[in-house]
Amino acid sequence: MQLIKNAKILENNHLVTRDVLIDGKKIVEVSEHNHSEFDTIDAKGAFLSSGLVDVHVHFREPGFDYKETIATGSQAAARGGFTTVIAMPNLNPVPDTAERIAAQIKLNETNGMVHVKQYGAISADLTASKVSNIAEMAAAGAVAFSNDGKGVQTADTMLQAMLAAAQVDKPLAAHLEDDSLLHGGVMNDGEQSKKLKIPGITGLAESSQLARDLVLAKATGVHYHVAHISTKESVTLVRIAKLQGVNVTAEVSPHHVLLSDTDIKGDNALFKMNPPLRSQADRQAVLAGLLDGTIDMIATDHAPHGTAEKNKAFREAPFGITGIETSFQLLYTHLVRSGVMTLETLLQRMISAPITTFKLDAPTGVAVGATADLALFDLDHQETISVADFESKGKNTPFIGWQVYGKTRATWVDGKLVYQSF
Known part of the structure; x- marks a missing residue:
């Protein structure tokens, strides 16, 4: 004992x-x-709290072990106070079949220091238009489905994925990004991008695809989950959809709550993530959505990269920042200690809501x-x-x-x- x-x-x-x-x-x-x-x-x-839960991490193994491994990622999770995480499928090979899901789950269980659950890919290699066999992957142990890192570009692909996910009662988590609206952008399209002469990404790349998906979600009844929400328009769309009875939940990452594009003072790729840091108005909107429950939970989008990669110029460096080791401290310091949010609410967003939303077998309190x-x-x-x-x-x-x-x-x-x- x-x-x-x-x-x-x-x-x-x-x-x-x-x-x-x-x-x-x-x-x-x-x-x-x-x-x-x-x-x-x-x-x-x-x-003393029950362990934190993160529904959006990238542990990079297999395929990108130089960035992270399941062992190092899960040890980082433990250092951050997390005991359960759900890992995204942008790996090599992509877990897009029942066999690959089973192999990935075994790897997670063998190498993980915490509970590492697994997303299955919506479609092959995260980009194919034909939807993977979601029913078989769910039976093999996938707890949810996503093509995170890639937006689902065609409405029919998303519709078929939603129908399949609804059949097995599993969440479908969407990385919202309309490729036709990117135009080579690497940070938020706004005054700061123009000042720095760095090409911008319009918020419409996120919100327009979200509008499409919410209509499809209402038609299918799927549990539709919005990954790393970042714009004020997206928050409004989710708020309206919930009022209309759409089965939609949303997450926000700590960096979108605490930072805006005005914090990018120069060509520093440590501030490069996807979706990008948005305007101050967007930051205030996602914080308001988190406080009023429109945004259900906090998820880190922990995205480690090699040091040499992130030392490149903003245009060339990969998107993504680490977050699982710093998220509780940052949010406790800047939301709870400042009086913006209670400790109870922060824990609800970092423990209870993720567990309930994704139907995870994890504790929500310190109790006999x-x-x-x-x-x-x-x-x-x-x-x-x-x-x-x-x-x-x-x-x-x-x-x-x-x-x-x-x-x-x-x-x-x-x-x-x-x-x-x-």
């Missing part, structure tokens, strides 16, 4: 001090004082009988984000040097201590 002493936990939206006893994979006691002599960790007043997937956060510890501390292979983040609170002190998965920093 393991005993976590002197931890703060949330009970009825109040922080209280409790001792938590773990036996095997389960929590067997939550009490004011436990005097048993077991393997003990003194939390010293740090905050719950699986001991846990994270211990030191809410009073201030530190500077430094890539020297990262577990991820990817060091590509624009948040280097930011001052944050909420350091992860320990993470448990199925009752096993997989990360600690005391």
Whole structure:
């Protein structure tokens, strides 16, 4: 047995001090004082939560192991306080058949330090117009379907994918990007792109495809999930669709909540992601959507790259930033400590909503009988984000040097201590 002493936990939206006893994979006691002599960790007043859940990560293995592996990505997840993640299918080979899904799940389970669930690809190589066999991939263990990294370009492909996903009651997560509207853009199309003389991407590339998909989603009844929403028009469309009874959910990444294109001061590819950092008005709209529940959850879109790649000019470097190690600290610091959001709401967006939305078998609270997937956060510890501390292979983040609170002190998965920093 393991005993976590002197931890703060949330009970009825109040922080209280409790001792938590773990036996095997389960929590067997939550009490004011436990005097048993077991393997003990003194939390010293740090905050104990059920583990965070991220429905959008890129762990790069197989095919791009120089960027990340399942082992390094999941260790980074544990350092960030995450105990369950869902990995995207932009791999080589792409998991677009039942056999490939089964092989990928086995690899995830073998190499993962946390629970690594798997998306199946909507279509072969993420680009084909013919939809993959979604029913067979679901039977093989895919928890959801996406062509993340590529927008589904034709309405009929999306319609057939929705019909198939609805048949097996699995979410379909859309990367929204109309290729015909990109015009070689690499950052948001606005005053800043013109000032920097970097080609821009119009927000219409996202919102116009979203409008199409919401009409199709209403017709099919599929659970349609919007990945990394970034524009004010998209937030409005999701808000209206929910009022009309469309089965739609949405996620936002921390960088779209905390940054805008005005933060890009020069040719620095650490600020290059897809969708790009949008305008300040867009940032305010996604934050408002997150607060009022239009946007259901936070997902990091953790996208590690090699250092040499991201050291290239903005036009040539790949899209994507890392995020799984910094997301809780950034959001706790800039939303909770600033009074914009309560801790309860942040945890709902980072734990309960992802679990409910994707029907995951994961705990939503620190309670007797719950699986001991846990994270211990030191809410009073201030530190500077430094890539020297990262577990991820990817060091590509624009948040280097930011001052944050909420350091992860320990993470448990199925009752096993997989990360600690005391």
